[in-house]
Amino acid sequence: MTTSLRIFFRGGLTSYRALFTWLSPWILIPTFIVEPVFQVLFFAAVGRTAGVNDNSFYLIGNAVQYAAIPCLFAMSNTIGGERYSQTLSLLLVSPARRTPLFLGRALPVIVNGFACSVVALAVGALALGVTLAPVTWLPLALVVAVCSFACTGLGLVTAGLALRVRETAVLANIVFGVLLIFCGTNVPLSALPGWMAAVGGWLPMTHGIAAARELAGGSRLSDVTGLIAQELGVGLLYIVIGLGLLAFFESESRRRATLEIA
């Protein structure tokens, strides 16, 4: 295995273990299992009461969208955590290539987001009595994985900003709220004002949630490949932006000493 591949796989997993402080069972179980189910149940109850949509609509939207929690927070922590443990300067004076270094950190996060969503889907379906045909589970899992990938791309952007600003949890919370509103999680895009739907089209999750809903409604995987491709494209776009920001702010940190004074 080449150095870059080792940094990507082994380094990525090690830094995830080192920096993502939520990996204690006391945080992990409530955050990744209990909270997403609460979110699903809450919006399903609101939607049912208002008579807007059925349980399946809210189950799919919220379970898939909840992957954003690990994707945004864990990625922000890959830089914020380094800053907190004062290892950031050591990381930046290492000769390691930055692309495998930071992309490797994204891989465990994608798996985390995927697992979180799948559990929320399964538990939420049981709790709400939503029946998903066994044949849809595999395509649904694929869509959830693509959504986690795309949202981790957005997380990489927040990680890049963490090289310039100290506090990223606030930003991650705001971005999560934006995804909740703009991605069609609980309100169909067709019901949103035009500009909001247009913004949603450039955010991760939007196309993935739409694809997941179609699959749950009986469509085949081949029917939603366009949506999946759009979700992948959005994810790639954010990854490129994230890597660009990381490179830019690293260079700025050398010029303006922002690692110390940010």
Added chain:
Amino acid sequence: MTVIEVTDLQRRYRSRSGVFKRTTRVVEAVRGIDFAVERGELFGLLGPNGAGKTTTIKMLITLLLPSGGAARVLGYDVVEDAREVRRRVGYVFGGDRGLYERLCALDNLRYFAELYAVAPREQAARIGELLELVGLKGHEHERVEGYSRGMRQRLHIARGLLHRPEVLFLDEPSIGIDPVGARELRATVAALVEGGTTVLLTTHYMFEADELCDRIAVIADGRIVAEGTPDELKAGSSAGQVVEVEVYGSAEFALDGLRALRGVTSVIVEVRDQAQVVVVRSGGVGDLTQHVLDALEGVNRGKVTARQPTLEDAYVELVAGA
């Protein structure tokens, strides 16, 4: 062969404050310094807090860009050839932080071994060797969050040496370590230099610099105010003799009398443990002791010591005069 070459190196920090009325403050942290370190040398950079030592090191390890001047490490420019410099240098700073607390020592070292491209076949042996060197063998599977400060500092040293750097930058490595740990650290550093590693060390402990350094540069307010071997710096001190007298109770009334003595260059009172110590430095060569004791007539005195100037005496004089 010159390993570190610093020419007119400068660094300014610009900071802004205020929300509506923004003010910009410019701090000249390093104001055009020059020095060179030869291969296998242990070079000390001494100076008070805020003198520019850490900023200088940060420029040499490529963490900061200079605002002016140039620096080369192993022939590579720290601006143009940053990656080449990074491959070849190690950096260790003092203090508790700078380690992944949730990981064990072994995982910390494995991770940095990957970052520095230590060959996988060599990693296990190299890590084992370093754990042995810094005395952490047997603790390598424990999480770092349970380590003492001394253990953390030793792990820092091991991390800095993983890729066998040709040049090692040690920024106050012994800060906060107990005397036994500090002695072991000095022995480790000395062994590294003996093995051919070039070391640039910053420290506030003068005896440490005196014991370890081949040459020293004293930096104050961003400028180098003196450079030479420890003996040369001591010889350059105007203090030909130093008399120290332990006193109990107030000695303030006698200080003016001491300062008036012929040849006396400085009189200071230091607090050491339970006692105060009056330190009288003289540029003359004659015995000053009796005159000092006469001037302290009526003061409750303890131990009296007459000695040659130390590196600390030279340092205090240089920094005070800067």
